[in-house]
Amino acid sequence: MSDENNEPGRRERKLQQQRDHLADTAWELFETEGYDSVTMERIAAVADVAKGTLYKHFPVKEALLRHCFHRELREGEAEGRRVLLQLAPGRPRLQKFLQVSAAWSEPRRRYLLPYLMFRLGEPGRRDGRGERSGMEQIFTWLLADGQAAGCFRTDVAAPALAVYLEFLYVAAMLRWLTGAAASLTAEMDTMLDVFLGGVEVRP
Template identity: 65%
Template sequence: MTVSPPAEPGRRERKRLQQLDHLADTAWALFEAEGYEAVTMERIAAEADVAKATLYKHFPVKEALLRHRFHRDLRQSVASLGDVIAAEPAGTARLRKFFALSAAWSEQHRAYLLPYVQYRLAERRCPEDDSQRSGLERIFTALIAEGQAAGQFRTDIGAPALTVYLEFLYLAALLRWLTGQAPALQAEFDTMLTLFLGGLEVRA
């Protein structure tokens, strides 16, 4: 799996990202130690040794801190994910491998995923700041494009457009699991992916 990396940040941007990482990592340590619901923004600011105004400038709510942490972790893991996924044949096998890895990660972070997903869905548009984007669309686009190049997927619709459909199906499956409508995330992802790949119609 080949995913184009985001542009390398300049010195000023690197310093800003270091501060965002510090705030998000401080919040994460508190969430793990004291519980997500119990930790306040004021507590995070005090532990990070910054003014409350500084914290709120970058992260208006706790869910934004989760977003930064999760998205950074995904971007940093793209290379290792790519090596594992690339061991599978291009097309369906690689998509299924990605969702198997995603299910395992989600199981480990379930306590935080519902507020994170709800926050993302409530955002009016995707963040323009690349550091606040997950990179998931890059992964999906790469996997679909590789499947198209291998003759496994249809090519009359471009990979970026198909990625949009897949992202919404992914979120729907995740929400069904998080809200108790689906008992097992891996099975829910399998069902979702089968629907995405094969469509809804019964074929003779």
Template identity: 55%
Template structure:
């Protein structure tokens, strides 16, 4: 099964007003990210971001109610941009567990490069999950897991008696639990823990013969 571009909301070309809005959001997020990297996430205030981005606090809070929402914008944009670029790398792995494992290796490397910012982002995403579905901003991970699982099913590597959405949901929860565990214990290597998680998801808790 061929690899596809990660599904996104609103695939039709945006209108001029929407393009301007996205440009403003990107400008604010880029300004905030530069400040976070230079001064530290905890130190930077929303007022500092508004000043550096040359906009009013009212405008900033209308688009981003908290600092963590700025991290969400940056990280989700990076995932959308990276997905097409890693297709050749993923295609070199066999569909199914091997391809999922390669994706998790790449994702672990990205997480390590953003480790200092991932805990506040993840906690924010957990609070965001309490909103109705239409009020959430999807990261894209669910769509990625769904596609990789569907490829594994088509290749006969994963069971096909359960829907992709259900399998992707279980994998996503296991992935999130592993990420949180590693972010709260610096002794743990995320790549190793994700590999263990994938083994548990694929093989269950049965004893080895």
């Protein structure tokens, strides 16, 4: 195969390596100097790139958080699925996933509010072109699996249920981040109970 045919793949790898380098540099600075104190100019200087190069890839600091978090989720997805498949489909898998998510969130708490606010305001959230976290895909898989096992209702498609669950997940996260809930794990358990059982009291 010619170098010309290899060029797009090589170029994409180099771009990805540069994006990873910028995100890793930013994360180290956030951890050592504090998120609020670190400027984009500081990140560019430590990463040894022009400010224009940094802004081309990441227009704001929150985009760097997004890159770091989404990369972690992708890297842990295979192991996460393996763990979940050891449990029965339905509530046990959903609950385990939420517990793991809560444990992952605890040490990253100081970054999650700016990340979530950025994600909720991104145009890509509405037009479908934005960088996705993979959360909706995981919820869709867990819900479809539960439907196939007879655990969940099937009159609503799994992708639609996943959207409902994702926004309840964000609401639970925001309650914890803003101090309305003391324990994220407990808040996620309550949210899941509401999602699965509803709020209507039936005779």
